[in-house]
Amino acid sequence: MNFNKVSNIVALGLFLALFCGVSGVVMAFFAIKTEKPIEQKKLQNTQGSLASILPEFDNKLTDNTFTVKSDDGYNLKFYGAFRNGKLVGLAVETLSKRGYGGEIDAVISLNLDGSVRSMTVTKHNETPGLGSVVCERKESKTIFNLFDGKKKDGGLPPNRYLDYYSGKKQPKDGWAVAKDGGEAEYMTGATISSRAIADLANRAIRTFRANQKPIIDGVSKKGGADK
Numbered sequence: 001m002n003f004n005k006v007s008n009i010v011a012l013g014l015f016l017a018l019f020c021g022v023s024g025v026v027m028a029f030f031a032i033k034t035e036k037p038i039e040q041k042k043l044q045n046t047q048g049s050l051a052s053i054l055p056e057f058d059n060k061l062t063d064n065t066f067t068v069k070s071d072d073g074y075n076l077k078f079y080g081a082f083r084n085g086k087l088v089g090l091a092v093e094t095l096s097k098r099g100y101g102g103e104i105d106a107v108i109s110l111n112l113d114g115s116v117r118s119m120t121v122t123k124h125n126e127t128p129g130l131g132s133v134v135c136e137r138k139e140s141k142t143i144f145n146l147f148d149g150k151k152k153d154g155g156l157p158p159n160r161y162l163d164y165y166s167g168k169k170q171p172k173d174g175w176a177v178a179k180d181g182g183e184a185e186y187m188t189g190a191t192i193s194s195r196a197i198a199d200l201a202n203r204a205i206r207t208f209r210a211n212q213k214p215i216i217d218g219v220s221k222k223g224g225a226d227k
Helices: 003-053 131-135 191-210 212-219
Strands: 065-069 075-083 086-099 102-110 116-123
Touching (some): 075 212, 086 212, 131 191, 191 212
């Protein structure tokens, strides 16, 4: 038996074990260190998205929340927008697991009559140039606005697939894309992504309809509440 070879293997094994152990500790340390900043960044992004789709308000949105479980088991958080103490709008964080690239997250603002005011996608993994077109709001550059340096006041960049729902109440049987017999906009080549947008809108409105009074009561209590 070659004892030198055996000892080298043992030494290598010990070195690898030590290296893996140290690497694990380092990774855990940085995971803990970055967890809070990542959560804060996510919260800032969500709050920015909410502010862009809600009517003008003067309260702190995170003080007026209410979480409801949808009929298919997802926790949807509703936010109440108040101005001079009066509820002027609602928004909800919603999601769909039916995207081509997996989960799509969005925030939808609602008028008090239950119709959609506006919506924007906050996270997706859809195919660039296809599903991403359905999900993203990007300002189109033209010869007329390329050099003026101005932004639209309070407006979101248009997206025909998201904007279809604006000002509409959910049909009795829910929204469906035109390819499936409904009327919602869809993009050829990105039908799955378009269906996911309809799905997240349906889930948000369906949950609001089923829990309208407790949601409004809940967001009206400073500090938030859950059901």
